[in-house]
Amino acid sequence: MWDQRYATDEFMYGTEPNTFLAEHAQRLVGPVLSLAEGEGRNAVYLASLGLDVLGVDSSAVGLAKAQRLAAANGTTIQTEVVDLTRYTPPPQAFGSVISIFAHLPSEDRKRLHRVVENALKPGGIMLLEGYSQAQLAYGTGGPKDLNMLLTRADIESEFPHCEILLSREIEREVIEGQLHTGMASVVQFVGRKRER
Ligand SMILES: C[S@@+](CC[C@H](N)C(=O)[O-])C[C@H]1O[C@@H](n2cnc3c(N)ncnc32)[C@H](O)[C@@H]1O
Numbered sequence: 001m002w003d004q005r006y007a008t009d010e011f012m013y014g015t016e017p018n019t020f021l022a023e024h025a026q027r028l029v030g031p032v033l034s035l036a037e038g039e040g041r042n043a044v045y046l047a048s049l050g051l052d053v054l055g056v057d058s059s060a061v062g063l064a065k066a067q068r069l070a071a072a073n074g075t076t077i078q079t080e081v082v083d084l085t086r087y088t089p090p091p092q093a094f095g096s097v098i099s100i101f102a103h104l105p106s107e108d109r110k111r112l113h114r115v116v117e118n119a120l121k122p123g124g125i126m127l128l129e130g131y132s133q134a135q136l137a138y139g140t141g142g143p144k145d146l147n148m149l150l151t152r153a154d155i156e157s158e159f160p161h162c163e164i165l166l167s168r169e170i171e172r173e174v175i176e177g178q179l180h181t182g183m184a185s186v187v188q189f190v191g192r193k194r195e196r
Contacts, residue, residue: 002059005179006039013038013177015069017045018100020129020188025049027125027165027190029095033116035084036102040066040077046098047075054078054094056087084112089119096120099128101141101180103148113158120193126162128155132169132185140182141174150187162191 005012017025021042030051034043037055039062046053047070055077057063063079070077085108097116104112120126131142133149143149152169167189174184 002038002057003061006059006061006065011039011041011065011069011177012179013041013101015039015041015044016176017042018129018176020186021045021098021100021127024127024166024190027096028098028127029125031094032096032098033089033094033119035097035099035112035116037066037079038062040069040079042098042100043077043079044070044073044075047077048073051096052078054080056080056082056084058083084108087112088115091118092121094119094121094124096125096127099126099130101130102128103130103143103150105145106147106154109148110158113155117159117161117193122193122195124193126159126189126191126193128189129186132187134169134185138182138184140184141180142184152187152189155187155189159189159191162193164189164191166190 032046032051032053034055037043037057043053043055060081130150135142169187171185174180
């Protein structure tokens with residue numbers, strides 16, 4: 001499905017970074033692992049700040065566009081086609097992990113969050129934004145399946161080794177490409193992995 005969606009010259013989520021990510025990018029340290037990177041808007045933005053970024057996604061078409069976007073911006077990013085329901089990054093390899101609108105079935109998400117928290121170095125930053133369960137009523141983007149949507153409590157419990165720097169569920173206007181446009185309900189989280 002995602003390969004089909006991305007098989008157009010248009011960038012479905014635009015080429016500007018996610019606004020929550022841009023607001024908190026100064027907290028990030030490299031190397032950065034970007035989950036469900038899609039067409040590259042977030043990875044290319046972080047690379048333009050001088051960070052090393054690995055963007056992973058199951059869509060080869062999306063990641064090819066990400067590489068083209070990086071080249072067009074004079075930046076370099078690493079990309080890897082992976083299935084996040086099975087992917088396990090190496091332990092303590094990343095200074096930051098970002099997850100922007102990466103929606104998986106809850107059991108797969110819980111497993112992924114366990115392994116990506118383990119992939120953070122001590123002191124590393126976890127940054128996430130995704131649609132909350134209240135988003136079902138908004139109809140402005142995201143999966144139509146409650147099981148793939150987020151609660152703040154779930155996200156807090158899925159990063160038990162992180163000190164919470166920011167955690168909230170808010171209503172905000174999301175204007176990030178034709179598939180994500182309008183008032184939306186999102187969960188936002190920034191955590192720092194404890195040193196021990
Ligand atoms: C809503 S898009 C968000 C893309 C990007 N994070 C952004 O904000 O522009 C969701 C992305 O999740 C990816 N995805 C969905 N299921 C996946 C899976 N099991 N493994 C890897 N990527 C997956 C899709 O290919 C798609 O690029």
